[in-house]
Amino acid sequence: MLVLAGVTAMAMASCGGGGGGGTAAGDDKITMGFSQVGAESGWRTANTKSVQESAKAAGIELKFSDAQQKQENQIKAIRSFIQQRVDVIAFSPVVESGWDTVLKEAKNAKIPVILTDRAVDSPDTSLYKTFLGSDFVEEGRKAGKWLVEEFKDATGTVNIVELQGTTGSAPANDRKAGFAEVIQADPKFKVIASQTGDFTRAKGKEVMEAFLKAHPDIDVLYAHNDDMALGAIEAIEGAGKTPGKDIKIVSVDAVKDGMQALADGKINFIVECSPLLGPQLMDLAKKVVKGEQVPARVVTEETTFTQEQAKQALPSRQY
Amino acid sequence: MTRRLLWPLLVLALLLALNVAVNPAFLAVQIKDGHLYGSLVDILRFGAPLILVSLGMTLVIATGGIDLSVGSVVAISGALACLQISQDAGVFTAVAVALALSLALGVWNGFLIAGVGIQPIIATLILMVAGRGLAQLVTDGQIITVNSPSYKLIGGGYLLAVPFSVLLVLAVLAVTAFLTRRLALGMLIESVGGNAEASRLAGIRSRGIVVTVYAFAALCAGIAGLMISSNVSSADGNNAGLWIELDAILAVVIGGTSLAGGRFSLGGTVLGALIIQTLTTTVYSIGVPPETTLLFKALVVAAVCLIQSPAFRAKVFRRRGRPAAEPAPEKKAEVPA
Numbered sequence: 001m002l003v004l005a006g007v008t009a010m011a012m013a014s015c016g017g018g019g020g021g022g023t024a025a026g027d028d029k030i031t032m033g034f035s036q037v038g039a040e041s042g043w044r045t046a047n048t049k050s051v052q053e054s055a056k057a058a059g060i061e062l063k064f065s066d067a068q069q070k071q072e073n074q075i076k077a078i079r080s081f082i083q084q085r086v087d088v089i090a091f092s093p094v095v096e097s098g099w100d101t102v103l104k105e106a107k108n109a110k111i112p113v114i115l116t117d118r119a120v121d122s123p124d125t126s127l128y129k130t131f132l133g134s135d136f137v138e139e140g141r142k143a144g145k146w147l148v149e150e151f152k153d154a155t156g157t158v159n160i161v162e163l164q165g166t167t168g169s170a171p172a173n174d175r176k177a178g179f180a181e182v183i184q185a186d187p188k189f190k191v192i193a194s195q196t197g198d199f200t201r202a203k204g205k206e207v208m209e210a211f212l213k214a215h216p217d218i219d220v221l222y223a224h225n226d227d228m229a230l231g232a233i234e235a236i237e238g239a240g241k242t243p244g245k246d247i248k249i250v251s252v253d254a255v256k257d258g259m260q261a262l263a264d265g266k267i268n269f270i271v272e273c274s275p276l277l278g279p280q281l282m283d284l285a286k287k288v289v290k291g292e293q294v295p296a297r298v299v300t301e302e303t304t305f306t307q308e309q310a311k312q313a314l315p316s317r318q319y
Numbered sequence: 320m321t322r323r324l325l326w327p328l329l330v331l332a333l334l335l336a337l338n339v340a341v342n343p344a345f346l347a348v349q350i351k352d353g354h355l356y357g358s359l360v361d362i363l364r365f366g367a368p369l370i371l372v373s374l375g376m377t378l379v380i381a382t383g384g385i386d387l388s389v390g391s392v393v394a395i396s397g398a399l400a401c402l403q404i405s406q407d408a409g410v411f412t413a414v415a416v417a418l419a420l421s422l423a424l425g426v427w428n429g430f431l432i433a434g435v436g437i438q439p440i441i442a443t444l445i446l447m448v449a450g451r452g453l454a455q456l457v458t459d460g461q462i463i464t465v466n467s468p469s470y471k472l473i474g475g476g477y478l479l480a481v482p483f484s485v486l487l488v489l490a491v492l493a494v495t496a497f498l499t500r501r502l503a504l505g506m507l508i509e510s511v512g513g514n515a516e517a518s519r520l521a522g523i524r525s526r527g528i529v530v531t532v533y534a535f536a537a538l539c540a541g542i543a544g545l546m547i548s549s550n551v552s553s554a555d556g557n558n559a560g561l562w563i564e565l566d567a568i569l570a571v572v573i574g575g576t577s578l579a580g581g582r583f584s585l586g587g588t589v590l591g592a593l594i595i596q597t598l599t600t601t602v603y604s605i606g607v608p609p610e611t612t613l614l615f616k617a618l619v620v621a622a623v624c625l626i627q628s629p630a631f632r633a634k635v636f637r638r639r640g641r642p643a644a645e646p647a648p649e650k651k652a653e654v655p656a
Contacts, residue, residue: 039460167609195602196609200558201462201551206365210603213358214342227462231551234475240351257464257553 033081035091046319047275054278103127140178162194165224197228204231223251226258262310354477366596367484368543373570375536383580384439391450392540393560397548398457425537429530454556474549512580
């Protein structure tokens, strides 16, 4: 209670301009309430760090709350942000549905909301200003385009196996769809097997072992994330083949271990799915607080990595 | 081979036959890079952690209990070992520390159940939930990657061309079978499962037996955790051993051990675990779409449970007018399907 009172006092002080929570510049400091999903993966930890660091750099006061993967925690956090009268609320929804009530409360309090990384399925798009995050379909397309380019001179059939993410999850569905959309233009590309590896190394390895025995003639592996590709690499090596040569590998994410494998020549191409959306988020926050128009959908700035690029990028890789 | 292992064996054979029908080379085992290579080897290798966890679970269930925390122990053990190795501790030390902690967690479970008198499902639920948090704390929410050839041996290596993990399982199985079937321990466990109070009055240290089986289950889970993390040279606190407790309970039940306690079958459990792993491999090999995988597995498991129930068999065969299959001598249904 004491903390809350203190925070409210500080928020009021900064609204009044200068004083207690004052900034060096002396103007109105923006306060952002950010509710994170949790800390379930290295990707998410890097995401949190990026938001915290860029808030500091942008001079935005950040009230950070970890929902520990529970929607009720997130709703609670958003309500408390509303009570504290923050200037802008940003959050990565744990699930897609069930946000209408709490978002309406934010709207009535005239606090703009920005979604990061994950979308909500509410038909009322006036409940939030914008959605900042990766385009998973585009990631699938990028992987497909690399494949088409890599095998443009190949005459025979190109046999592809796919390691999908968790069945039914948005990244798995979209990365599969984007990839399929690009490669279906050429009939020589054939997905001969596609199974879920649950985004984990252990499952990636187990499924790839089975693929290798059921299909002796695999040319390409498309993995929906680096971890599954890393597991599959072990399976391929165990089968006496050379990953990156006998079987070309393309994956998505670009986490550090994946980039290392790419630099070592075991993976051929990685499409980045960057968690470092902090700077973009802070820019958007400043704009919506000022009342400027922002696009309803902003895609995270992302790139792709070849083996050469990975060698250069690796020393400065943050996650 | 006792009669009650007949039905699980039949199911296993049917699953293998299905695989051979789709891929005739399924049963082929060859030597590649100096070790055995083939789908059957994969089933044994990937099934090894499940067999271990199921063995521990069998004894727990035989005392009328249940252990939901084994999945979390798997995660903690792997995480702790990988953390130690990544901090340049010796592999031997890392393994010893991880197994010691697993054992301690098992004793904790046993203490809550036998000492404090909390129901097993609740007592182990505590560690199931808290343990995963502990594993994440150890790994700091990250995946710890290690690069240690000697640690790799435990879950991913080979000794004399045979997967080391399979040899490890055989050793644990042999020791367990000896302790429970050659010595009196098995009978004591069954008597505690049949009636803990009566066994105590008959002079059996029920509490000691209960603590022992939970410690054994946690130790098995700890070894399984080492195997799983060693196989991919990394520890994933979030996903390692996730839901393995449910697979283990299923393996025990398929193997003909009654959830009511009082008797158990180690051979049946091993068969049950192999059926589950074969089922998983089958899904990958014959290409069941991921969207229908769970349904496919559910149908097979339902079929296994039904075919094992003497009551069900009696009904079906009677309807077909084959009185020869009538008898159903067992008093209790083998599987409460």
